[in-house]
């Protein structure tokens with residue numbers, strides 16, 4: 001398999017050992033670099049995953065948090081690091097506890113408060129979309145559901161929600177809630193309950209493109225798995 005050979009000869013291996021650890025393998029099949037952003041930090045030394053490279057990182061079993069993908073990142077003449085999508089405004093490659101700027105595809109890894117052995121994961125599009133991704137649990141005692149948004153929503157993003165670079169190329173797609181702050185669209189205030197909250201046109205469109213993703217407050221797309229590691233494939 002040619003893809004496999006390409007991976008084998010350009011494997012970028014960042015392994016932070018730990019006894020009770022959980023592995024995240026990020027396989028970048030996009031034709032552009034992505035820089036990982038995480039909160040809380042994951043002891044990464046290298047953040048950039050170039051095209052056709054794989055980055056392997058470990059987190060402590062108790063690690064719960066959020067991973068996202070930053071794109072179009074540069075270091076300017078005074079050494080300041082920033083990205084056109086997913087930027088965390090830390091000025092350096094590490095996010096230092098700072099959150100991603102939307103729109104961005106979010107990978108959430110959390111837990112159920114009553115069962116710490118279950119790892120809860122979701123590909124969350126509540127704050128828009130930038131990079132197509134599939135999250136595949138692996139290695140647990142029983143198989144678990146893969147999730148993600150493998151479609152490139154940037155290609156079907158309505159003009160008013162497109163975020164473009166200086167060449168007019170669409171680099172991300174915003175959520176209507178983030179753009180318009182309408183309580184009805186955001187499912188807050190008087191719309192903050194399951195019977196009053198309905199998906200917006202944009203959430204519906206995201207859901208049609210990516211049925212497994214979490215696109216609005218009450219649509220599901222949240223999975224759980226015991227004892228798994230995770231393969232994260234970008235532009236699958």
Ligand SMILES: *[C@@H]1O[C@H](CO)[C@@H](O)[C@H](O)[C@H]1NC(C)=O
Nearest residue numbers: 030031032033051152169235
């Ligand atoms: C990457 O892929 C996109 C879409 O397939 C294409 O338009 C673009 O030219 C490619 N860029 C490079 C650097 O190959």
Ligand SMILES: *[C@@H]1O[C@H](CO)[C@@H](O)[C@H](O)[C@H]1NC(C)=O
Nearest residue numbers: 076077078079080081082091
């Ligand atoms: C370089 O980037 C940093 C961090 O984003 C920013 O604060 C600074 O103003 C930039 N400097 C120049 C010369 O663009």
Ligand SMILES: *[C@@H]1O[C@H](CO)[C@@H](O)[C@H](O)[C@H]1NC(C)=O
Nearest residue numbers: 061062063064111112113116
């Ligand atoms: C799981 O979530 C609950 C509630 O947020 C928290 O108290 C608990 O420490 C979490 N467990 C782990 C292992 O993170």
Ligand SMILES: *[C@@H]1O[C@H](CO)[C@@H](O)[C@H](O)[C@H]1NC(C)=O
Nearest residue numbers: 114115116117118225226227
């Ligand atoms: C927690 O989840 C595991 C794995 O599904 C299950 O075996 C266990 O019974 C659950 N514990 C509780 C307290 O629900």
Ligand SMILES: *[C@@H]1O[C@H](CO)[C@@H](O)[C@H](O)[C@H]1NC(C)=O
Nearest residue numbers: 025027136137138139230231
């Ligand atoms: C996870 O990625 C590894 C390395 O590419 C691969 O060997 C393995 O089959 C993948 N697992 C799943 C469940 O896709």
